Amino acid sequence: MPLDKFGQLWATARTAVEREIGESSFQSWIEPMELVDVNQGVASFSVPTEFIGSYVSRNFDDKIIHCLRSLEPSVVRIAFCVRSTAAPTAPKVQPEVAPSDTSKQSRQWRERFTFENFVVGKSNQLAYSAARRVAEAGPLPFNPLFLYGGSGLGKTHLMKAIVCEVEKNHPHLNVMYLDAQEYMIQFIQSIRNKDTLAFKKLFRSADMLIVDDVQFLAGKDTTQEEFFHLFNALIDQGKQIVMSSDKSPGEIERLENRIVSRLQSGLVADVHPTDYELRLGILQSKVERMRMTMPDLQIEHKVLEFIAHRISTNVRALEGALYRIQAHYSLIRRPITMDIARDALIDFVRAADKRVNVEDILRKVTDHYNIRMSDMVGPRRHRSIARPRQIAMYLCKELTSKSYPEIGRAFGGRDHTTVMHGIKQVTKLLETDNDIQQDVKMLMRALEE
Numbered sequence: 001m002p003l004d005k006f007g008q009l010w011a012t013a014r015t016a017v018e019r020e021i022g023e024s025s026f027q028s029w030i031e032p033m034e035l036v037d038v039n040q041g042v043a044s045f046s047v048p049t050e051f052i053g054s055y056v057s058r059n060f061d062d063k064i065i066h067c068l069r070s071l072e073p074s075v076v077r078i079a080f081c082v083r084s085t086a087a088p089t090a091p092k093v094q095p096e097v098a099p100s101d102t103s104k105q106s107r108q109w110r111e112r113f114t115f116e117n118f119v120v121g122k123s124n125q126l127a128y129s130a131a132r133r134v135a136e137a138g139p140l141p142f143n144p145l146f147l148y149g150g151s152g153l154g155k156t157h158l159m160k161a162i163v164c165e166v167e168k169n170h171p172h173l174n175v176m177y178l179d180a181q182e183y184m185i186q187f188i189q190s191i192r193n194k195d196t197l198a199f200k201k202l203f204r205s206a207d208m209l210i211v212d213d214v215q216f217l218a219g220k221d222t223t224q225e226e227f228f229h230l231f232n233a234l235i236d237q238g239k240q241i242v243m244s245s246d247k248s249p250g251e252i253e254r255l256e257n258r259i260v261s262r263l264q265s266g267l268v269a270d271v272h273p274t275d276y277e278l279r280l281g282i283l284q285s286k287v288e289r290m291r292m293t294m295p296d297l298q299i300e301h302k303v304l305e306f307i308a309h310r311i312s313t314n315v316r317a318l319e320g321a322l323y324r325i326q327a328h329y330s331l332i333r334r335p336i337t338m339d340i341a342r343d344a345l346i347d348f349v350r351a352a353d354k355r356v357n358v359e360d361i362l363r364k365v366t367d368h369y370n371i372r373m374s375d376m377v378g379p380r381r382h383r384s385i386a387r388p389r390q391i392a393m394y395l396c397k398e399l400t401s402k403s404y405p406e407i408g409r410a411f412g413g414r415d416h417t418t419v420m421h422g423i424k425q426v427t428k429l430l431e432t433d434n435d436i437q438q439d440v441k442m443l444m445r446a447l448e449e
């Protein structure tokens with residue numbers, strides 16, 4: 001299997017694992033795993049710490065095997081190796097399990113998470129520019145740089161891109177990247193091994209320290225304390241620190257005030273949810289890169305628009321959708337049409353459906369056309385009312401999983417054939433009428449943001 005395949009296989013399998021075990025366990029345990037090899041029935045994962053590997057194999061072993069097997073039937077067992085990203089010089093905090101695939105795996109992310117592969121839009125412009133600036137490793141522009149925003153919006157990507165860039169252009173600098181959980185586990189290990197001095201020395205030797213997901217330190221008082229000292233020591237020496245979190249410093253509960261105010265003392269850049277245009281841009285760029293591995297994969301532009309509309313703001317979910325389509329394609333070997341895409345993405349789309357409900361649609365459409373709700377669901381048949389009503393019906397069909405009769409009921413008890421007719425009208429008009437196209441596009445966007 002080529003390298004890229006593992007990423008794709010795992011991206012699809014892990015969505016299924018998430019459904020099985022729930023989001024919060026997923027975030028803690030499965031998220032950090034990366035599939036690095038599948039060989040003779042054994043799927044090997046790299047994990048940041050031995051602890052995660054052993055916890056996962058104790059708790060989620062069978063679920064993971066099950067989800068992998070539905071895509072790659074040869075898998076019978078999973079195995080773990082610990083990856084080392086932050087401790088190249090300290091034997092005491094090196095992983096305990098031989099990381100057979102570490103170099104391959106880290107090469108992989110170094111190719112993938114670059115600034116070149118990051119698509120910039122309004123929502124991530126500030127974070128991107130700040131990260132680029134830090135990566136120049138010139139005179140400190142702001143210290144620390146604190147990136148925050150929801151899951152899957154590219155924080156880790158940007159941080160790893162900084163690492164790539166600094167390693168490439170300033171190889172003498174000691175840039176360390178790790179996530180806060182890994183930091184804590186290594187700290188605790190050093191206490192257990194009575195070796196905190198080496199631990200402190202190791203991290204204080206960083207020229208640039210990049211710590212991902214610092215919200216994890218909330219409530220971990222001893223680790224927080226140690227991190228605070230490290231933070232101060234590095235800042236005082238003029239070393240750049242970059243941190244990320246899913247919350248702003250002030251919103252992280254159980255984080256000491258003095259730490260909060262130090263975190264806020266540099267540049268706090270938030271990454272906003274992606275908007276439709278950015279999603280489309282990211283999809284296009286990913287499809288282009290996929291072409292390299294699958295030369296004749298054809299995806300209609302309409303399909304990408306469909307994904308950008310229907311799938312949430314999380315870029316990880318967008319990628320999952322593309323991988324799913326790609327997997328479909330490799331089975332049927334025909335250009336991907338809308339119907340195929342709909343089939344391939346049926347559960348993704350169902351999950352997205354939950355976010356838009358009929359009431360929202362009715363409200364948005366009545367506002368947009370400046371008509372009354374009582375007219376929308378009432379009997380009037382004048383075109384100035386009937387057309388918006390049909391558009392609202394169309395949106396209900398597109399954006400929710402409601403059936404024709406259910407939609408009919410929401411529109412003042414109309415018959416399902418009336419609904420079908422209305423939707424057909426709009427579908428037809430969308431092919432010819434520019435105004436309607438614009439309206440529908442705008443309403444869809446407004447409803448999905």
Ligand code: ADP
Binds near residue numbers: 124154
């Ligand atoms: P976060 O750390 O904020 O949860 P990640 O950095 O892990 O998010 O991003 C999730 C996935 O989405 C990664 O595969 C990343 O490469 C991709 N991604 C996120 N934002 C972008 C973007 N603007 N351009 C290209 N890929 C992106």
Ligand code: MG
Binds near residue numbers: 155156157212213
């Ligand atoms: Mg992240």
